[in-house]
Amino acid sequence: MKKLFMAALLSTTLGVSASVMAVGNPQAGQAKAESCAACHGPNGNSPMDTFPNLAGQAASYIVKQLQDYKSGARDNALMSPMAAGLSDEDMADIAAYYARQKPALGAVPEDLVELGEQIYRGGNPNTGVPACIACHGPSGRGMPAAAWPALSGQHTAYVEEQLHAFANGSRDNDPNEMMRDIAKKMSAEEIKAVSAYVRGLH
Structure with a gap:
């Protein structure tokens, strides 16, 4: 079981696309992320617990999710329209900005x-x-x-x-x-x- 899991882990890692690994400009991303602040907070720490915190999130993950929202691979009534108009460069920039922000930790019951x-x-x-x-x-x-x-x-x-x-x-x-x-x-x-x-x- 463990060997199969690690094999899947390795194949997935090697299969990450070049576009996901693109490096963005965090300064440009800050301006582009202004429309995201209503749900995700001005620095990526969402004020609402039903929306994800993006502060400190891996840029590669944010880019992949935006790509999936745009392509329809991940369906969401709010995010799919938001991602539709984003270019690959926009996604990389926004992701780079959020990746540099500091996540706010919470308490565990x-x-x-x-x-x-x-x-x-x-x-x-x-x-x-x-x-x-x-x-x-x-x-x-x-x-x-x-x-x-x-x-x-x-x-x-x-x-x-x-x-x-x-x-x-x-x-x-x-x-x-x-x-x-x-x-x-x-x-x-x-x-x-x-x-x-x-x-x-x-």
Whole structure:
């Protein structure tokens, strides 16, 4: 199981497109991101927990998601129209700006820390749930080279919503169905706990 997972991990990493890895101009991105501030905050820390924090997010991940919104690979009534008019350069610039911002960490409810940490760092061997740390890193910083997202400081409600979306298939833009396969094996309790845990992870 572990060997198969690592093989999928490697193939996905090597398959990241050149456009995702493009380097943007953060100064230009700051101006271009003004229209994003209403939902994501002026510095990428969203004031609403249903919208993701973008501060400190891997630029490669932000670019991939914008590309997916534009192409229709990821469907969202708010973001798809926003991404439609963006060029590759716009996406790279906006992503570069947010990647340089500092994420604001939150607190983790004490009753969810133990299970959240267990799933994040060790997974659940009994149900085949791999540890989140394998792709998202020990401090939740993600893997920019593979366009895998940082989770540190992310809103609990947003992470929980995305895990349920992967589990039920309503979000399907994950490479090789990796997140869908993982989320389907997680219980609602595990999803809730790990979503809360990453809020304070650093």
